[in-house]
Amino acid sequence: xxxxxxxxxxxxxDWGSLDYLFIDLPPGTSDIHLTLMQTVPVTGAIIVTxxxxxxxxxxxxxxxxxxxxxxxxxxxxxVENMSWFTPEELPENKYYIFGKDGGKNMAEKxxxxxxxxxxxxxSIREGGDxxxxxxxxxxxxxxxxxxxxxxxxIEAIEQRNENQAPTEKIKVSxx
Numbered sequence: 213x214x215x216x217x218x219x220x221x222x223x224x225x226d227w228g229s230l231d232y233l234f235i236d237l238p239p240g241t242s243d244i245h246l247t248l249m250q251t252v253p254v255t256g257a258i259i260v261t262x263x264x265x266x267x268x269x270x271x272x273x274x275x276x277x278x279x280x281x282x283x284x285x286x287x288x289x290x291v292e293n294m295s296w297f298t299p300e301e302l303p304e305n306k307y308y309i310f311g312k313d314g315g316k317n318m319a320e321k322x323x324x325x326x327x328x329x330x331x332x333x334x335s336i337r338e339g340g341d342x343x344x345x346x347x348x349x350x351x352x353x354x355x356x357x358x359x360x361x362x363x364x365x366i367e368a369i370e371q372r373n374e375n376q377a378p379t380e381k382i383k384v385s386x387x
C-alpha cells in the first residue's frame with residue numbers, strides 16, 4: 213500500500229518546475245525504495261543516521277543497495293542526526309547521548325562525505341510538533357546546523373550533476 217501511495221503521489225501530482233524534490237524514506241532497503249527508483253530517476257541518495265551502532269548497521273545496507281550495479285544511484289552524503297544534546301540555556305555544552313561521531317566515523321570508513329551533524333535541540337522538537345521547520349526557530353544552534361547542511365547538500369548535488377550523467381529509472385527484469 214505504501215509503495216502504491218508513493219507512486220500515486222509522484223505520478224498524479226502536478227509538481228510544476230522544481231529545483232529539488234526530497235523524499236524522506238524509512239530506514240532500510242524495502243520495496244518502497246525500489247518503487248521510488250522505478251518511478252523517477254533519482255539524482256542521489258542522502259543517508260541519515262544517528263550515532264549509535266544499531267543505526268549505523270542500516271547505513272551499510274542502504275549504501276550497498278544504492279551502490280549496487282542494478283540500482284546505481286549515487287550516495288551524495290551522510291547526515292548524522294541527534295549528534296549531541298545542547299540545552300538552550302547552555303549553548304556551548306554538548307552531551308553525546310547516543311554516542312559520539314558514529315556518523316562521522318562511518319562517513320570516513322565508507323568514503324562518503326559527511327554533509328552535517330544535527331544536534332538535539334528543544335526548538336527542533338517543538339517546531340516539529342507545530343509544523344514549523346526547525347530552521348525557522350530563531351535559535352542560533354539550529355539555524356547554523358541546518359544552514360550548513362543545506363549548503364553542503366546543494367554543493368553535493370551540483371558536484372554530482374557536473375561529474376555524472378543523469379540517473380535513469382531502474383528497470384526490473386524477471387529472470
